Amino acid sequence: MKIAPINLIQFYKRAPEGETKNLEKNKYISPDIKLHSQPAADTVSFKRAVSLLRSPFIHDPRELDLHCACCSSLMLKSSIVQKFMDKKIYYPAHIALEKIKHEQNFRLKEQSTFMQRAYSFIKNEANKNKNLNMEELMQTEKVNNYRRNNPKEQTKALNELRERCRNISHCINYIVGEIEKLHPDFQGTEETVFQELKRYAKIYPSETISNIFTKPAIRAQYLKRLQEKQNAKLNKITPLMQQLSPQYAKRVKNAYKQAYDIFNHESSDILHKRQRVIDLFSKALEPMPFETPTDREIADLIMKKLETLPDSKNDANAFIVKYAPRGSNNFVEVLIKRLRNTKEHVKPHHRRGDNGQSDKKNYIYLCGKCNHERMTQKYDEFIEKHPKMPQNTQRQIDEICDYINEGTLNDYDTWPNDIKMPLGEESEGLIVIDTSKLDLQQAKQNRALKLEDYIEQQKHLAEEQDTLMTGPYRRHGKKKIYSFH
Numbered sequence: 001m002k003i004a005p006i007n008l009i010q011f012y013k014r015a016p017e018g019e020t021k022n023l024e025k026n027k028y029i030s031p032d033i034k035l036h037s038q039p040a041a042d043t044v045s046f047k048r049a050v051s052l053l054r055s056p057f058i059h060d061p062r063e064l065d066l067h068c069a070c071c072s073s074l075m076l077k078s079s080i081v082q083k084f085m086d087k088k089i090y091y092p093a094h095i096a097l098e099k100i101k102h103e104q105n106f107r108l109k110e111q112s113t114f115m116q117r118a119y120s121f122i123k124n125e126a127n128k129n130k131n132l133n134m135e136e137l138m139q140t141e142k143v144n145n146y147r148r149n150n151p152k153e154q155t156k157a158l159n160e161l162r163e164r165c166r167n168i169s170h171c172i173n174y175i176v177g178e179i180e181k182l183h184p185d186f187q188g189t190e191e192t193v194f195q196e197l198k199r200y201a202k203i204y205p206s207e208t209i210s211n212i213f214t215k216p217a218i219r220a221q222y223l224k225r226l227q228e229k230q231n232a233k234l235n236k237i238t239p240l241m242q243q244l245s246p247q248y249a250k251r252v253k254n255a256y257k258q259a260y261d262i263f264n265h266e267s268s269d270i271l272h273k274r275q276r277v278i279d280l281f282s283k284a285l286e287p288m289p290f291e292t293p294t295d296r297e298i299a300d301l302i303m304k305k306l307e308t309l310p311d312s313k314n315d316a317n318a319f320i321v322k323y324a325p326r327g328s329n330n331f332v333e334v335l336i337k338r339l340r341n342t343k344e345h346v347k348p349h350h351r352r353g354d355n356g357q358s359d360k361k362n363y364i365y366l367c368g369k370c371n372h373e374r375m376t377q378k379y380d381e382f383i384e385k386h387p388k389m390p391q392n393t394q395r396q397i398d399e400i401c402d403y404i405n406e407g408t409l410n411d412y413d414t415w416p417n418d419i420k421m422p423l424g425e426e427s428e429g430l431i432v433i434d435t436s437k438l439d440l441q442q443a444k445q446n447r448a449l450k451l452e453d454y455i456e457q458q459k460h461l462a463e464e465q466d467t468l469m470t471g472p473y474r475r476h477g478k479k480k481i482y483s484f485h
Ligand SMILES: [Zn+2]
Pocket: 068, 069, 070, 071, 072, 073, 366, 367, 368, 369, 370, 371
């Protein structure tokens, strides 16, 4: 392949400030440059130059330490959460394989020859690589070759083993330790759930989360507390019902009775109880003509009270009851993802007739929990429940401005001002942003310094690699990728 060689340092000088995403090749490479298959030593390809130009900077605010623009929790960087999900919750493969061997519905001895062969191969590999989990092991050269060189049935068996290992999570003690390393800024429900995890990690350190919280005696405790809360909330409705005109009160009392049965007499495995109860009442209240304004007011009050019924978002007992039976991996995943730094479409992506763009000019950054809660609500309604959102949004804008000024975040120079208008519109003027912190002059200087440092570093690396590339590499014609002079 022939490439147009360009001098890196010169390129940096001409490249635009603050925006490195879609550089047009033609602007930076004059047509009189000749294409070379053996470029000069002080040049790199355009693609490589762009990638080097971007390397010392962060280009996505989800990779910064930011506070949620709504609840103000310190969010976990998106890539860190991903890495955690990919790695930390699984046992190393050699342990996972040992565990599945004896599972009731598996029993290695009763399996086909293909399965036995696949098992003995992968177990052997796992023993050689004790620090790898099954997912990582599957990426190794050895396993890839094994897949290529064996019949389909063999590969299928290997995939089944992978699936089985995926379902086995690490013990609670290990997982709690790994979560602690992230220093998560859990609050409210999530904080309580995490405290419960820590408590049980001391009592049953080597069991899985799912096993512990589905033990009948332990589960019963959480169910009991959940039920007490549900009943307490229901009881708050009783005095309201009595204030309704008698002909309406009858229907609501009926709904109340059914709701009580749902919470107290149905099996704990049945899901969506809360939503069913809310639906019951809204059905009972909706078709009423509401002869008096008082009836309407009371109906609204009842519905508002029902909104505070415990669920897995606002109550730790509900969280544990809901997620423990779904397996430890799922439990941890839900917990961690609630604190993940996510893109929030200021103008929602899916709102009829008024679709927001998937573009950074339409993003702020919310934790997974707030993002999920907002859905397509207008901000002025959302702010009623989260009155601190305007000031927390300003805090986030200030944080991002700091990251731009210090030269860390690139490609976002215009963002603080771009986002002003959508925020104002979506919140009916409740969110007013001040971007006076932004200092692009400063940003430019700091970026230049960072880039220089980075080039210097790369230079050293290239030189080191040079000395490492001894005879055989050169003889086999391994190309030197780039060099600086
Ligand atoms: Zn939040």
